[in-house]
Amino acid sequence: MKFSYYSKKILFPILLVSLLAVSIHTYGQVSGYLGKRILVGFEVPCIVKLNLMSPIDYTYGYYNENHNFVNTNEYAKVNFLYRPTFKVEYVFTRKSTVQMFVRIFNPKVDIPIFTRDSNSQTLSYTPKSRVKMNTINIGVKYKLYFGDAVSPIGFYNSFGLEYSRMKFDVDTNTFSTDNYQYWNQGSNYAIPEPTTTSNFIASYCFGKQSTLGDHLLMNIGFELAIPIRLKKSEETVAEEDWAKTAGSIQTWKHSFVNVTLGFSLPL
Amino acid sequence: MSKLLFSFLLVSISFFAFSQDHSYEGIKSKGTIPEDFTKFTLDKIKEAQEQALYATKSNRKARSEFYEISNFGVDQLLQSGRVCFNDTISNYVNQVFEEIRFANKSIPLGIRIYTVKSPVVNAFTTDQGIIFINTGLIAQLENEAQLAFILCHEIVHYMENHVMEGFIASSEISKSKNDYKRTSNIDKELATTRYSRKLETEADKKGLKMFLKTTYDPFAIDGVFDVLLYSYLPFDELPFDSSILEIGNYQIPDGYFLTEFKDIHVDENEDDSRHTHPNIGTRRRMANKLVNEAKVSGSKFLVSEKDFYAVRAAARYEVLRLQMINTQYSEALYSAFILQKEYPNNPLPKIAIGEILYGTALFSNTRDKRTVVGYYKKQQGYIQSTFYLLNKLQPESITLLALRYNLYLHQLYPENNGIENRITSLCKDLDYHHGVSFDDLVFSIPVKEEEIVSQSTDLIETPKTKSKYDRINARKKKKEKVSKTQWAKEIFYQSGDEDEIEEYFEKGKKLSEIKKYQLAKTDDPDLNSEARQQKAKYEKLKRNKGRALGIEKVVLVDPYYNIYNYTKEEVHQQVKSEKEEIQAMDNLEKIAQKTHLNLNILTPYKFAGSDISKYNDFSLLNEWVNERYSFGNRSNYTSSTEEIQDLVDRYGTKYFAWTGIVNTTLPRESKLLVALYSIYSIVGIPLGIYYATTKEKHTKIYFALFNIETGQLVMYENRDVSMSDSDGLLNSQYYDIFNQIRN
CATH class of the missing domain: 3.30.160 (Double Stranded RNA Binding Domain)
Known part of the structure; x- marks a missing residue:
C-alpha cells in the first residue's frame, strides 16, 4: 500500500476534522461515566519480547586482536518495548467511545545494516544501540463496548488507525574508525544517514475499562496491530533499503502485540 | 449446605404440611412497626451470638451458624411485606394466646404473633420467639379451641428450643459427625426426619398438657387433625353452581361441567418414615388418648365466637385475594363461589369472578392457560368443577364470557375504572386474537337448548310448512349453534347499552392495531417500509442514546x-x-x-x-x-x-x-x-x-x-x-x- 508524499498533508486535517466532528456531536442524553463524557488519560502499550525477530545472519561476531572470533549473537536478548501514550477519550454513544491519542517514544534500537562485500555477498552487522528512533504517533480508536456494558466501563473491542512518523538518529561513533573492530571486515560499508520514515498502523484491541473510584478509571487491553509502510523521506538507494527495513521492523516489533495498561480521569 | 439446613429448619417447625386457600380485600398492619421488621439482620445475628456464647460454650460453631441462617431466613419473610402485625387476625390470635398464658404462667413474656398472608395451611415458630400464623390456616379452622391448640403446640416448640435442637441435630447428621460417621445418605435422611418427628410428638404432648390447663373444649382438638388431613382441599366443600356465571338469560353448555367427581381420599395412617411430622392417625390417637384420660370439658370459644367467624371470613377473603395474585384461577373461582354463596350481598366475590375470567382469558389467548388453571384430573371433590370448566373453555369462549361478566359488573359498579379497563382490553383481545367484532355478538334473547330441540321437532312434524331449502338452512343454523364457540357470542342479551359496547370495541380495535404494530418485527413484510424504518430508527436510538422518559x-x-x-x-x-x-x-x-x-x-x-x-x-x-x-x-x-x-x-x-x-x-x-x-x-x-x-x-x-x-x-x-x-x-x-x- 503506497501513499503519495502529499497524502500526509491531507491526513492530518482529516483526522483533526474527524475528532472535531466527534466532539461537537451532541448526544445530550448519553450518560457517559456519571455524566462525564470526556476522559483524559495516560497509557502504556508494552510488551516484553525475546529478541527472536532479529534478522538472521552469520556475522554476529568479530575477530579480536588475537584473531579469535568473538560471538555477538543476541538471540537471547530480552527487550522491554513500550510506547507512552496520552489520550483523550470521548463517550460517543451508550455503547461506544472515540479515542484520540499521541504516542511519543524514542528508544535506542539495534538496526540491521545490510552491506555488501567485494564479492557482492550480502552481510549485516548489529551493534548495540547505535540508532535512536524518535517517534511520534497520532491516531484514533473507535471502541465498541460489549453486551450490557455502558461506555466507558466494561469490556470492549476497539479498532484503530494510527499514523507513525519516525526519525532515526544515527550514532556515528559506532561507525567511526575507532570502533572499527565492531564492524565486520567487509568492504563497501555505508554509514546510514539520519532519515525519516512514516507508517500507518491498523490496530485491534480487546480490553476492559474498569473503575478505581469515582474519579479514576483503569484500562487494560490486549492489542494486535499491523503496520502499513507509507513512505520514507530520502531516496538514495542505500538509505532506502535502510529506512524501509528499519522502519518496518521496528514498527512491527513495537506494535504487533501489546498489552496496554492505562489510567484516565473523567472530566 | 446452608440451604438444606434452613429448609429443615422451616419444615421441622411447621405445624402443618400442606397448603390451602381463601379470600378478602386485604388485611392491614396497624400501630408501631415492631423492631423485628426494621432491625438489620447483622445486628440481630450479632446480638443472638453474643447471648448464646455467654450462655453456653457447647456447639459454638453450629450455634453461630444457626443464628446466621435462622435470622436471614426469618428476616427474608419479615421484610417481604407478607407479614402483618396488630391487624384484625393477629390481634384476635393474640387474645387467644393471652387465654393460654393466663392458664399457663410458665409461658415466657416476649413471644410475638404475626399473621402471614399466605394461602398455605401452616403455622410455625422461630427461635427468636415469633409465632407465624398463615391466613390459610385460619381460613380452615372451625372454632377458637382449635386455634388455641395450634398455638400451644407452637409455644412448646419455642420453649423447648426445638428449632435450634433440630438444626444442630440435622447439621451433625448431614456433616457425618458423632454417631453418623458411617451412615449412608438414605439413613441420614431417615435419621433427620425421625428426630424431627420426635420433636413434633413432644410438641403435641406438651402442647396438649398446656391446652388442657385452659378452659377450652379438649374434644375440639380432634377437628384440628381433620383440618390438617384435608388441608389440601378448599375451605368448604359445596357442589359448584354454574348460575354464578350465568348472570343473563343464557346458559353455559352442560358439556363444560363435570357430573362425576373424584372421591376425596387421603390415608391418615400413611408411612411417615420420611416425613418430618408423624402421620395424622398417630397424632390423633395420641391426642384423643390424653384428652380422654383428662376427662375435662370446656368451651369452643373463650374470646368471642362472633370475632372468630369475622376473623375467619377475613382470612377466607384473604385467601381468595392471594389465589388471584398467584394466578391460581381455578382455585380462586371455587373460593369466590363459596364466598358468594356465604355472603351473597358482598360485592367482592363478584368482582373477583370478573377478574378471574379476565385473567384466564388473557392467558388463554396467549396459549399459557395451563399455567393459571392447572390440571383438573389431579383434583379431588367439587373443586374439580372449576378446574374442568376453565380447562375446557376455548380461548374465544372464555374471552366472550369474561366480557359478558365484566359488562354485567360494569352495570353494577359503573364507577369502577378497573372493570372498564378490563372490558376494553377484552374487546382488544377479541379483535387481535379471534377477529371477533361487535357485529358478531348477539344481543337478542338467547335461545335455550330445549327450544332448539323443540324447533327441530317442529321441522319434522310440519314438513309441509317449510321448503326443502328452509330445512337445510335450519339444520345448518342448528349446527352452527352447537359449534364450540358460537354459544358464547349469544350471551349478550341485556349486557348493557349497545352503543357503549360498540365504543368499547372501537377502542379495542385501535389498541389491537397498536399492538400489531408494536409486536411486528422490523422485517415483518406486513409492515410498510416507513413504519419499518421508524421502528429501526427507534431501536437504534434506544441503544445508542437510551430512552428519554x-x-x-x-x-x-x-x-x-x-x-x-x-x-x-x-x-x-x-x-x-x-x-x-x-x-x-x-x-x-x-x-x-x-x-x-x-x-x-x-x-x-x-x-x-x-x-x-x-x-x-x-x-x-x-x-x-x-x-x-x-x-x-x-x-x-x-x-x-x-x-x-x-x-x-x-x-x-x-x-x-x-x-x-x-x-x-x-x-x-x-x-x-x-x-x-x-x-x-x-x-x-x-x-x-x-x-x-x-x-x-x-x-x-x-x-x-x-x-x-x-x-x-x-x-x-x-x-x-x-x-x-x-x-x-x-x-x-x-x-x-x-x-x-x-x-
Missing part, C-alpha cells in the same frame, strides 16, 4: 443485593450481601441526586417505628408487582384499584420501580489447558495469566419500572456485565438507568 419522581421498592460465590462452600454470602445492600442504597440516592431524579426508596430498613403507612404501602406494592409479574408481557394487564390510585396521589408519582443486583463468582474452567496453550502461542501469555489468576465474575442488574396506574412496564433492564460488582460499575449502570428515566 422525562420522569421526575420514582419510588424504588425493596431493592435487593445478593452475592453468590461458587468457589466457596457457603455459596450465598448473606452477610456480605446485606452490607453491600446497605451501601448500594446510599449510592443509589447519590446517583439519583446527580441525575436530578427525585428518588424515594421504600424498604423496611429505612422505616421508623411510626412508618406504618409506608409499611402497608410496601406490602401492597410487593403484592401488586408479584401479580404483575405473573402477567409477563401481557400489556393489557390492568389492575388499578382505589388503593393503588391512593398511592399515586400520596407519593406524587405513578412510577414505581423494583431493582436488584446479583453478583456471581464462578471458577474458571480448564485453567491448566488455557495456561499451557497461552505459553505455547507466546502472544497469548498475558491473556493466559489473566485467565489463570482471576475468577469468572458476573454482575447482573435487574430494573423494572412500572406505571402502576395502568400496569404498563415502562422500562425493563436485565443487564449482565462480566465484571465484579465494584461501586464504580454499579454507579455507572444506575447513572445510565436514572439518566434515561429523568432525561
